[in-house]
Amino acid sequence: MALLALRNDFKKWSFILWIVIIALSLYVFANWGAKGKLGAPTSVIAWVGGDEIQFKEYVQQYRSLEDRYKQLYGKRYTSDLAKMLGINRQALSNLVDTRVILHVANKMGVHVSKEEIAKKILSMRMFTNANGEFVGYDKYKRYIEGNGMTIPDFEKSVGHDMLITKLGDLVSTSITLTDQDLEKIYRDKNEKIGFEYITFKAGKFLPEALKKITDADAEKYFNAHKEAYRTRLKRSISFVRFTPFEFKKDMHVSDAEIKAY
DSSP, X not given: OHHHHHHHHHHHHHHHHHHHXXXXXXXXXXXXXXXXXXXXXXXXXXXXXXXXXXXXXXXXHHHHHHHHHHHHHGGGOOHHHHHHHXXXXXXXXXXXXXXXXXXXXXXXXXXXXXXXXXXXXXXXXXXXXXXXXXXXXXXXXXXXXXXXXXXXXXXXXXXXXXXXXXXXXXXXXXXXXXXXXXXXXXXXXXXXXOOOOOOOOHHHHHHHHHHTOOHHHHHHHHHHTHHHHOOOOOOOOOOOOOOGGGGGGXXXXXXXXXXXX
């Protein structure tokens, strides 16, 4: 059921992506043309299920993808390759997909606590020293701000990643299909039966059929199927219904009779 709910919600929100891509493209190009580079406006570029997607989130996602492709392609990475790969569409698609999954998780009652987020951050290698201890708030803050994020945004992002992972684990562990289940699903969808039939009214052939049945045939059939014709036991009774109040006006009881009673 969890998987079904997830799939249904993804279908419900998938059409939003293309609408947002068009709007975002116009918005991004306008900002690029005005500033000559990616800016950091705080305006909202999209809503998914009432949840806002900020332009700065798009910038962060775009840069993250761009860094990944630069590492993958090295010197071969160019602006033309970026256009061919559609990094702008990928960035937006990732953001919308994330919002849809978070929407489904919230609908299913899946949550991540602040304690879980803190534990996850403390387990990250970049925030621990050689002894496995937390590097301290100052270094933690410098690292995050050095990557163009604020601490609240970073911790929110970590929470979202954890929530998506938790939902995925929930969906995968809630689905158990045996070989028999799979075979039944396949047969239900693909197995077909072919047959031929005719329809007729029995009454039309009854007079002719009765001519061919002799009394001996009828008696033989009856003797072989007596129980089918047996009538259940019945009882016949007679009764008279009356109420004492109907005779009250005609009844006279003396004081002596009352005393004797």
